[in-house]
Amino acid sequence: MSAVPGALRGSRPRGRVRGLLFQAFLLFSLGIGIATLGALLVQVVVKGWRDVDAVLLFEPPSADPAIAGAEPAIIATIYLGLLLIALTVPIGVGTAIYLEEYANRDRWYNRLLEVNIQNLAAVPSIVYGILGLAFLVRGLGLGRVLLAGAMILTLLVLPTVIIAAREAIRAVPGSIRDGAYALGATKWQVVWRQVLPAATPGIATGSILALSRGLGETAPLLLVGALTYVSFNPTLLGDFTALPVQIYQYIARPQDEFRVVAAAAIIVLLAIILTLNSVAIWLRNRYQRKW
Amino acid sequence: MATRELSVGAPRLRAARRRWGEDVIKGVLALCALVSVATTVGIVVALFLPAIEFFREVSLRDYLTGTQWAALFDPPSFGVLPLVVGTLSVTFWACVVCAPFGLGAAIYLSEYAHDRARSILKPALEVLAGIPTVVYGYFALTFVTPRLQELGLPVGPFSALSAALVMGVMLIPTVASISEDAMSAVPRDLRAGAYALGSTRLQVATRIVVPAAISGIVASFVLAISRAIGETMIVLIAAGGQPSLTFNPLQAVQTMTAFIAATAQGDVATGTTAYKTIFAVGATLFVMTLVMNLVSIRLVRRFREVYE
Numbered sequence: 001m002s003a004v005p006g007a008l009r010g011s012r013p014r015g016r017v018r019g020l021l022f023q024a025f026l027l028f029s030l031g032i033g034i035a036t037l038g039a040l041l042v043q044v045v046v047k048g049w050r051d052v053d054a055v056l057l058f059e060p061p062s063a064d065p066a067i068a069g070a071e072p073a074i075i076a077t078i079y080l081g082l083l084l085i086a087l088t089v090p091i092g093v094g095t096a097i098y099l100e101e102y103a104n105r106d107r108w109y110n111r112l113l114e115v116n117i118q119n120l121a122a123v124p125s126i127v128y129g130i131l132g133l134a135f136l137v138r139g140l141g142l143g144r145v146l147l148a149g150a151m152i153l154t155l156l157v158l159p160t161v162i163i164a165a166r167e168a169i170r171a172v173p174g175s176i177r178d179g180a181y182a183l184g185a186t187k188w189q190v191v192w193r194q195v196l197p198a199a200t201p202g203i204a205t206g207s208i209l210a211l212s213r214g215l216g217e218t219a220p221l222l223l224v225g226a227l228t229y230v231s232f233n234p235t236l237l238g239d240f241t242a243l244p245v246q247i248y249q250y251i252a253r254p255q256d257e258f259r260v261v262a263a264a265a266i267i268v269l270l271a272i273i274l275t276l277n278s279v280a281i282w283l284r285n286r287y288q289r290k291w
Numbered sequence: 292m293a294t295r296e297l298s299v300g301a302p303r304l305r306a307a308r309r310r311w312g313e314d315v316i317k318g319v320l321a322l323c324a325l326v327s328v329a330t331t332v333g334i335v336v337a338l339f340l341p342a343i344e345f346f347r348e349v350s351l352r353d354y355l356t357g358t359q360w361a362a363l364f365d366p367p368s369f370g371v372l373p374l375v376v377g378t379l380s381v382t383f384w385a386c387v388v389c390a391p392f393g394l395g396a397a398i399y400l401s402e403y404a405h406d407r408a409r410s411i412l413k414p415a416l417e418v419l420a421g422i423p424t425v426v427y428g429y430f431a432l433t434f435v436t437p438r439l440q441e442l443g444l445p446v447g448p449f450s451a452l453s454a455a456l457v458m459g460v461m462l463i464p465t466v467a468s469i470s471e472d473a474m475s476a477v478p479r480d481l482r483a484g485a486y487a488l489g490s491t492r493l494q495v496a497t498r499i500v501v502p503a504a505i506s507g508i509v510a511s512f513v514l515a516i517s518r519a520i521g522e523t524m525i526v527l528i529a530a531g532g533q534p535s536l537t538f539n540p541l542q543a544v545q546t547m548t549a550f551i552a553a554t555a556q557g558d559v560a561t562g563t564t565a566y567k568t569i570f571a572v573g574a575t576l577f578v579m580t581l582v583m584n585l586v587s588i589r590l591v592r593r594f595r596e597v598y599e
Contacts, residue, residue, distance in 0.1 A: 019493045029395025036460045094323030122584040124521025134337035216423025219523035
């Protein structure tokens with residue numbers, strides 16, 4: 001909007017002052033978020049960086065803050081991340097392909113499906129925890145195990161992946177599909193060999209962002225029983241904890257020394273999450289194509 | 292359009308034989324889509340079956356109008372109002388932060404920022420949105436609460452205000468990104484017309500762009516309210532664990548989400564009334580956010596239809 005030539009700008013001083021005040025308010029609005037982000041990072045790093053050490057990374061939790069680590073939680077978070085990607089990407093991309101390439105929009109059930117996914121994206125995460133508690137832990141009798149946690153996180157981030165994958169698929173121009181059809185390709189050949197490769201950067205970005213969101217979730221895991229005290233490394237069908245749950249557990253302890261351990265564990269969690277987010281943003285900027 | 296013309300001219304272009312593989316693939320993809328439907332059905336069943344059982348033991352009227360929540364005590368009392376009021380109080384103060392500042396950020400990004408500034412500011416907001424809520428809870432407890440105390444406010448170690456302020460900042464990116472989408476969808480012509488009539492930038496932003504994008508802006512507020520109602524970790528860590536019927540933000544409150552999280556951790560025996568409260572409160576929470584979400588989805592669709 002900077003196309004307004006300087007000479008034409010309003011010259012009345014009152015309007016000018018108002019305009020400047022308004023712009024100051026707008027900058028302040030943005031500044032408040034960025035300042036909070038800065039304060040948060042400084043607070044966590046100052047409090048916890050000395051405790052990011054071999055004890056934190058390679059020792060189990062303990063009642064003694066000096067030797068309290070988070071190894072089982074870190075390993076469980078890595079397992080959860082791998083399971084999350086393996087479960088979310090196929091189901092999410094499959095749903096997106098169905099909605100974009102196969103579904104007839106005029107059918108009521110397809111429209112309902114769309115609204116349903118949009119709503120699921122905004123259902124509170126703790127409700128997913130209740131779902132897991134009722135069906136996976138008690139109903140199926142899986143118990144409070146890592147796999148149940150991974151399945152609940154999958155359902156939680158699935159809408160995000162679907163919405164991102166749909167946008168990526170929609171951005172692929174129709175002319176590419178028409179060209180492939182004209183050469184005699186079947187529908188699936190068009191989707192698999194033309195549309196999906198062209199949409200891959202967008203899908204990858206969305207999936208990585210969803211992964212980073214899933215790994216930071218705490219509340220639903222509390223409900224499917226991520227135990228807050230696990231002193232051994234997790235297995236698929238065994239008791240588990242996760243890094244955010246471990247952090248919560250350290251925050252909730254009364255002694256101030258544990259706040260330091262919590263801050264150190266937060267540094268590890270933020271390192272994982274900010275790395276994932278940077279990769280996603282980098283991918284988007286690097287491979288984003290305007291057709 | 293093109294395909295229709297083709298089929299009129301050449302009806303024999305239809306596939307010579309049916310390709311079963313293609314049908315199987317379509318079926319598999321539809322199955323993937325069914326996972327989302329099953330999730331919703333599962334949520335409804337998981338919440339409402341135990342909730343109905345709960346309401347056989349506790350009357351709906353006592354639940355909705357009772358002013359004392361002491362589910363795990365003896366004798367128990369199941370008036371949900373303190374939890375609802377605690378939730379609404381935190382939500383209100385969070386919105387006082389996120390609505391004006393989220394909108395301000397959106398106006399700046401859409402109407403004022405140069406491309407380079409935008410390319411730095413937008414990722415920064417995305418990082419803000421990506422911080423795990425447990426970390427925000429830690430920040431509220433160990434940074435914001437002490438600062439509030441330094442300001443002379445009579446807050447204890449836990450307060451609704453501290454949690455709400457941090458939650459509000461957390462929601463700024465939510466409001467900003469949806470509002471900015473709506474503002475970018477406003478056609479350039481409208482702005483150009485206003486400038487041609489001698490409007491200032493401020494006038495164009497506040498009298499042209501904001502009104503034209505209002506349904507998207509309201510949608511972003513509604514979504515922020517829904518997320519504030521459903522947020523768990525910040526309130527669990529920083530707002531306290533004591534249900535109290537008060538709108539005073541300086542006091543500690545327990546929200547619906549915090550109650551669910553605290554109770555479920557405590558390993559309450561299955562089948563007891565206390566166990567069923569998790570589901571009754573969860574159902575209340577789900578209904579409240581569902582209404583918000585549907586309103587928001589409706590509004591977003593409206594601005595998409597008008598300008599795209």
